[in-house]
Every structure is written in structure tokens, then in C-alpha cells.
Amino acid sequence: MATKVHMEALSPTMEEGQLVRWLKKEGDAIAEGDILAEIETDKATMELVARGSGVLRRVALAEGATAPVGTVIGVIAAADEDIAGIVGAGAGTASDAGAGRAQAGSAPAAPPAAAVAVPASAPVPPSGRVKASPLARRMAVDAGVAIEGIAGSGPGGRVVKRDVEAAAAAPRPAAAAPAFAAAAPGPEFEDVPVSQMRKTIAKRLVTSVGPVPTFFLTTEIDATRLLAARETVNRKLEADGIKASINDFILKAVAVALARHPEVNAQWSDTVIRRFRRVHIGVAVAVEDGLITPVVKDADRKGIAQIAVEVRELAARGREKKLQPDEYTGATFSISNLGMFGIDEFTAIINPPESGILAVGQVADKVVADNGQPVVRPRMRMTMSCDHRVVDGATGARFLRTVREYLEEPAMMLV
């Protein structure tokens, strides 16, 4: 299968790169990981690594020329593979059907040498042609949505405007509010390519710590309002025989926070970081001879009552070992709570391939300073274990701050 060589973002702020020199030429055999070219970024000269194996069939950016990030600057394919559909055969005349043209009007003027450049809407090389309207392609680029990942609703699966609008409206990093409505159509995750920087970070961390390089973030919250909210809710739910636990509120808060921080609702794989569009929370449940983590699916969209009922039911069946496999797999994040055992604080082990778990301690009255005066308040400590390949310190801290805000002022979950 052919692999497009893209101008990659080799520094976090890079928008375009200058091709210093090709280290491989057309016709050279390429193995994945080979260094193809040297690219001058805004920060330094970096190496562009092959994302696939085969023969470098085409070089589409001259040395010394500049191209925006995402531009196809070459093609790696089998020696006899037809690559006409990817980058046209004729020098300087080819374009990837609609995509090339649609883009040409708005893309920054590329130097003549880059005339065959086909700005791709996603850096992940697709296999073959994506059926999409020109308008949809342009909107996808603008919205930062990979057109290859969108399910088309037009004839023959063609991606049209409404599909991109739906995909762009799905919970995403920039989305101000999480979607409480029905799950948006389209894939349930988004693969974000791993940058050279991230790759290096990952490699170093794994060497140093282990396969899942974990670090920990601890915070202590004031549970006054949380307890009050729980009491109000439970008074209301009493008639239905439902009783929500503190943990149900934590689960809800974590889920809503994950929807707002998709960078945490993610998993590592060697080439991409998979960001999930849905939030599934695993809840660690102690069973006779061990532990099982049943999963509350789409927890961000569910109400406290439903979460309470589901957790109770799943935990009960978990203890009886009657859970179906899909009921204890597929979590995007987990919670472990040992508060009921009087534990103040602990660290939990990440359940791969998830990239985080929150360890929750007990709520206990403590003397704290309030405006310089000692007062007694219910307090609770939480420690988040983070997979450092996906979640950096600041990323995790921002997420945890959101969780903390939700628990200290539960009404904020409604915002």
C-alpha cells in the first residue's frame, strides 16, 4: 500500500518547512523509520522519517523549496504500484482530483517546485481515494477534522458538508461544551499522529521507568458542597430506591472533565495517540480473589441516578463473575476508590492501554485554614496516575483542576 510522505510538524509550532536536502532519491528502497530528508523548521533542522516501507517512487518538493505542514512531498510505494491516483504521474500537472484544486485557492502560495503538492486534510496516510465533496474537504481542513475518518452520508459513502459539520460538532478539544445528546455519528476516536518530540519523550520515559511511564498528581478537595449535593439528590431519589454514592459523583465529574479534556481521554500507540470521542469509565471493584473494573459507558452523558444504578448493578454481577467481556473492557479512564476502607491517599496502577487512573481516598473532617482561621471541613484526597507518553504534567494538572472544580462546586458540571 502506498504511503504519502507529508511535510510533518517537526516542531510543535511549525507551520511550514523548508526541504534542506533529500537523503533518499526516487527509486531508492525505503524501510519504515529510514531518514528521508532534512527539514528546516522554525526551530532547527530536523529529520523526516519514513512512515512506510517500499520504494521512494516520487519526490514532489525540490531541495530549497518550502511547503506547509500536511503537504504531500513524496510517495513511498511498491515498485510496480500504480500511484497515479495519489500524486499524478506527469510532472507539475497532477493534483489529487478535487482535493488539490479545492485547496489551491486558499493555500498559501507554494513555490513552483511544490506545484504537485497535494495538501492533505490529514497527515495519516489514507489508503486510496476518499470520496468527499470539495466543500467538505475544505471545511474539514478548516475544522481540523481528518476527512478519512468521517463516515460519508452521500451517495456511495461520499463525505458531504453535513457529515463534516456533524464531525466538527462532536466533542473535540476546542469544543466548549460536552455533548450530552446522542452520540455523534462518525468514528468514536481520533488518531493524532505522534510528533518527533513526543516519540522521543516516550522512548526516554520507557527506558527510564518501564513500559508505562507513570507520574502522579495529588490534590485535596473541600467536599462540603459535594456532600450537600449528594444529600439533596438522594432525598429526591429515595422514592425510587436509588442511593448515589460519593463515588458516583466522582465518576460523573471525571467523565464530564474527560469530555472537556480529550487530550486525557486518550491512549498511546507507537505512531498515533488515539483520542476518544466517547467517555467510558472503568470502576475498580474488589472481588473475592482479586479485582475487576466494570465499565460505565458514555458516563459523561448519563445522570447521577443512572450511574448509581449501573455501578451497583455492574459491581454486583462483577462479584458474581457474571459480567460479559464488553462490560469490563473498553474503558478510556478508570477510578479506584478505597475511601470506604479509611484510606486517606494512595496511588493506583494504570490499567493499560488506558492512560490514567484516579485513586480516591476517604472524605474526612480536617482542620483547615479559612481566612486565617482554623475551621473543620470535610476533605478528600485524590491522586491521578498519568501515562506520561500521552499526558504531560501540565495537561494532567489542568484536567485534575477541572475535576476538582466539579467536585467542590457540583453545579459546575452543568455548565
Added chain:
Amino acid sequence: MAWKGDFTPHAPMVSDTRWNLADNTFDLIVIGSGPGGYVAAIRAAQLGMKVACVEADKLGGVCNNIGCIPTKAMLESAKYARKAGDLKDFGITVGDVKLDLGVAGKRAKKVADQGSRGVAFLFKKNKIEPVTGWGRLAGGGHVTVSGKDGERTISAKHIILATGSRAKSLPILKIDGDRVWSSDHAVFPSAAPASLGIIGAGAIGMEFADVYSAFGTKVTVIEALEQVLPLEDADCAAVVDKSYRKRGIDIMVSARLEKADVGKDGVTLTVATKDGKTKTVEVERVLVAVGRAPIVDDIGLEKAGVQVEKGFIKVDDQLRTTAPGVYAIGDCARPPLLAHKASHEGIKLVENLAGQGHGWVDYDNIPNVTYCHPEVASVGLTEKQARDRGLDIEVGSFPWSANGRARTAGESEGFVKIIRDRKYSEVVGAHIVGPGASELIAEFVLGRHLETTVEEIEAAIHPHPTLSEAIAEAALGALGRAIHI
């Protein structure tokens, strides 16, 4: 608009009634054989349904018999009548030009009858039973048809109402078919009247103004709104307005008809003009062209539990009426009252009933055409609508006077105009006034349906020399880089 995922017809479509020899039971009954009804019937038959189509008049409906088709035949006559005077410049000298609107009307009638026979042929080919008579819903999937030979009751699981519309009258000006015409009377005249007042400058009024003026009638058009062709882009309407006045047609806009005295020899129209004055216009006859009203009376709606809303049969976004198993399409269902909209609704509805639907009617992309001279055609938003919606737009306009092919034809009035949304370069509106507008608009309809951007319209090579080049030039104009202007 899309079909909802949970759509299910009110009853399953597959049935064994096709093999039932009882002749009064069908899978589908369509009431009305206009461009909505007959097209729906044919598509249903293609999908294996046993179909009956009820028609009180000639097959083909208003469109084919007294609307779209014969008026276009009349406009064709008008074109030659107008051209006859210009032929000298083309190197052709003819003798005395004699115009006879009666003959033109006969030809138009012949063209219409041909079309109606065509529908009959298509029904035969597709084994659709035409049921002649006035159809009324009788409830419970039954339709009674009152014809010459008495009453017949037919039944089906699904009934589509495609009853169409009729010309609207005015309270102060009742249509009598003699001095006061509707389009029904104007379409096949025996001779051109000396003068004709036309109330309403919409598509129908403006087309008839063109026909009658070309055949020597002194025409006065009275329009209450501020421009002729009120639905069209103001720039297009201005070109038509100017062209008509140049040809001696009187046009009064922002003018309200206050009184009409129908006498033995003519009609006196009293009009309140824009500047607050009152003007009287004496005409031999008057054509009321103030729009069309859906046909919803005496078709058994109450009996079947079909509700009417704002004069139209109430339908949901899947064209279902308030009665199970009863659907409505075309003019009787909701605006716009256009034949091509009706046909598409018929096709999409039937396909979905048969469980073979894909997509839905592209309601935002219905072209509008007025076949007067110069022709006007449009799709999407007008410039004003686009600005009122706060879109960030760029407008490209290319005049026919700069197009080689238009100049060879001696047609230099008007332009092609493209309204482009700057953000994604989407074609939010396209407007053509001038030669070939009615045909050229289809390029924009197709382009918009495929969600093209303006860059692609420009990049697609248009043959030289053609009228279509003006489209590419207007696209360039909308991108700020027209070549020929």
C-alpha cells in the same frame, strides 16, 4: 433535509395485491397527474407497485396542459415575433411581418396535447391505471372517484395527494374568463387584445407580459412590491424592468390596485402609486397573476383526517399528512410551487415508501426560472438574503456584453452573477439574467448539489465561444480575478 433513521412507512409496502384480480385494490393511489403525481406513479410502478392515478382533467396536469409547457410554446412565438424586426441586421429581409396570436395559441395547444398523450403512453408502458374523475379521500385507504360513468371506489395502502394548485383570484377583481382572465384564459387566446393589464409581476405575469407585448398588445404590469420578479435578485429584476420599459411595456411597482371597474368594453383599474397618487389605467382585458392557491377543497380531507395548515395540506418533513397512509407532494403540500420540486418530492417519497430511498429532496437547491425575455434564472440566496444573513460574501458578476457568443447572437442585456461565501468558497447563490439563463442555471444546480467550490467552477474548462464561458468568468470575478472585464 434527511429522512430520519427511524422512518417507517405507515404500512409495509410489499403486498400480494399485484396479483389480486380485484381491480379496485392497489398498492398506491396517486390523486392528480401533474408533474408531481404522474412522476410519482411511474417511479412507484418501476419499483414494482400496482398503481392507480386519478385525474379529473387531462393527464399531465396544469404544467403540461395549461401551464409550463404551452406558455413556453407561446414565449417561443414571442421570441420570433420580436426577432422578426431585427432580421435585417442579420442579412435577412422578409416581407410584411404579420403576427397572429391565435395561431401561436393553436400551436401551443398542439404541443400541450402531445405532452398529455406522452403521459398516457408512459402510464401504459408502466402498467399504471389512469382513473378518470374527481378523486376524494373516503378514509381508511379508500378513494372515491366521481367520473362520467358514475362513482368508483378504489383502495390502497398508500395514497399520495398531488392535487396541485389553481390561479388565485382577487376580492376586488373576480376572474370571469372574459374581461378578467387568469393564466388559464391567457394561455390560449383567440387573438391579441389591444391592451392588457397584468396584476402581479411574478413569473407568470412577466411571461405573459412578454408574449402579449410581442404580439402588439399594449401591456401594463401592476406590482404591489417594490420590484418586478420580487423573488429574484434585485439586480436581475432591474435588467428585466429596463428591458421591458424599453420595449414599451408600462411597469408600475410599489403600486396597489385599489379598484377595478369591469365594463362592457374594458376594465378601468384604479391604482395607488408609490408617490401617493392615484392613477387610472384603461385596458381591454386584465390578467390576474397574483399567485396560485393549493387545491385542498372537496378532496375528502376532513373525512380522512387530513389537516390543512396555512392553505396547504399539512405534511411533516417526510411528506406524511396527519392521516396514516396519506401523503402529499407538490403545490398542494407546501411552497415553492414549482413542477420540478413536485417531481422530486414524488420520486423521493415513493422510493422511501418502497424502502429504497437514498437521500432526500435537495430543498435548498431548487432553481427558479422565468422564461421571459431576457430570461431570469437563479438558485440559492439572493445577494440581499446573503447579506441579511450576515454571510461574508464576495460577488462576481460578468456582463453578456463582454461575452463573445452573446454578442454574436445580438443578446447583450444582463449578466451572470455568483455569490461566494468567502470562508469555504461555497456558491451560496447564482443568478443569471440574459440569453440561455434557463439552461445555464443547471450548471450551478449540479455544482451546488455536488458541493463544488467556486475555484472548481473556474478551473473546469468551458468551451469557447459559448454562453457558458460567462459562468467561468463570473466565478473568476467572485475570486477577484476576472479576465475579460
